[in-house]
Structures are given as C-alpha cells and as structure tokens.
Amino acid sequence: MDKTEQFQITDEKGRLDKYLSSALNEHSRSQVQSWIKEGLVTVNNEVAKANYKIQPGDTIHATIKEAEEIDAQPEDIAITIVYEDSDVVVIDKPSGMVVHPSLGHPSGTLVNALLYHVKDLSGINGKIRPGIVHRIDKDTSGLLMVAKNDLAHEKLAEQLQNKTAGREYIALVHGVIENDKGTIDAPIGRDPKNRKKFTVIEEGKPSVTHFEVIERFSEYTLLRLNLETGRTHQIRVHLEYIGYRMAGDPLYGPRKTLKGNGQFLHAASLSFDHPRTGEHLTFQADLPEEFQETLDWVRRR
Helix, strand or coil, rough: CCCEEEEEECCCEEEEEHHHHHCCCCCCCCHHHHHCCCCCEECCCEECCCCCEEEECCCEEEEECCCCCCCCCCCCCCCCEEEEEEEEEEEEECCCCCCCCCCCCCCCCHHHHHHHHCCCCCCCCCCCCCEEECCCCCCCEEEEEECCHHHHHHHHHHHHHHCCCCCEEEEEEEEECCCCEEEEEECCEEECCCCCCCCEEECCCCEEEEEEEECCCCEEEEEEEEEECCCCCHHHHHHHHHHCCCCCCCCCCCCCCCCCCCCCEEEEEEEEECCCCCCCCEEEEECHHHHHHHHHHHHHH
C-alpha cells in the first residue's frame, strides 16, 4: 500500500530530489526523481520539479509507491554447481551475474537459474531470494552457499553470524602494499553523498577485513582477504579506505585501467559445517579465465 510522508522545512535544504533521497534513506535519488516526474511529490500543495530549491516554511508531501512484487521464474541459465546434497548447494557464480531479482534486474539472475536446476530451495528469504543465505556483488565471481530447506538456511546463517563460516577472496588492487598482512577494522554505512556507494563512516556497522599479500607487482598487489563481517561492498570499501583501490572497480576504483567487465575480486574459498551432519566442508574455485589472463599480463609487465 502506498504511503505519504510529510516534511516541514525550517531552513534552506537545496534541491528537492537531493533532500528527499537523503530524508527517505531507503530509496535512491533516481527513484525519488521518478516519483517527482509522476507528480507524487508536492511542495505547498503544488506539484514541484526535481530541481526546486527548498525554502524555509515549505511543506513537502511525498507519496511513496509500494514496490512491485517480482515473481521470479525458472530460467534455463547455465550455472556451475560445485557441490549438492539434500540440504546444501555450493555455486561458483560467474562475474556479471546478479544474485537475485530486483526492479532493475527482473530476470537472468542466479535465483532464476537455481529455480530451474535445483528442485528445492529454502523459503526463509521469500519468493525473490529463495535459498540465498549470503550474496556476492554482480561483478564479483566465485563461491556462495545456497540452502535447500529452512533448517539448512537457519544453520548456515547462524554460522555466518557467529563468524564460524570461512570466506576467502582474491583481489587485485592498485598500488604496492608494503605490509605482508594486516586487518582493516572500520565501520561501514551508506555514503551520504552517493546513495549507490558505501563508505567508512562513524555511525556505520562494525566491519572487519583481514588481508595478506600473495604477490607484488610494479603497480599492483595481489591479495588474499578474509571477512569477519559481511557488509555490502565491504572489501571494496575497506580497500579504498586504506588507499589501495580495487582494479577494474567501476564504482570505487580508478576507471579504465585494466580490460574487464568489473572489479577483479573472486570468492576463492568457502568453508562451513554441514547443517545436518556437522561435517566441516571446504570448497575452492579457480580464478576465472579473464582474471587469470589479466594477472598473467600484469606479471609479464
């Protein structure tokens, strides 16, 4: 059901769309702009434009449209299943694949492929994210675990929360890191200046990333990283924070530095206790071909 929010302005706030995207922090600026175009936002009971300059004394009413529910459908999309039993599936996700459907990606996702290839998936995360216990970014490749029933989902999610599940990543970053290993302990929250990004911010959620140098090059460093927490874009944000941006990252890193379709980040190892038997399982995934070719090119330079 749609709802209307009211804002009474006491001082100058700048552009209408920018103010509302900050005030309605669960919604992006582009989403707010679409509502303004539809006439769902008024200032002093008159329809306003996105670039309207808010003044003291203004009263803003914004009608927030309920998101349309997406019905995920099975799609015959090839996926690499590393392991499967009656409780768990481990997938090696390719770079470029979104994990679950959204308004911007209603099809072609890992969930659409899972619904086709896997008979049963847990229902804890609803129809849009069946079986999805954790995610990796669209342009990050590698391993993630999927639950086939609610018991498995609860047990696996508990291990992630208790930090007993292991997740190891390989990343290529700009710059030469002198320390052989280190820990980045810095809170992460949404970037107030860019709603698409996250950043290290005082009021953010606790976030811890451990790194170890695998190999150094003249302009790059190859890293092994382990996560204690699983914040959105955590590795990318933490590496930017310490001054070593990820190669190929279109959002946080320098643009057009290496050929590729996204950041050079790969979820190479995944370990957890089986939710039913308790057996400790560990899985490895080789670097994707594009990542390996780029690494070989950097090494030859």
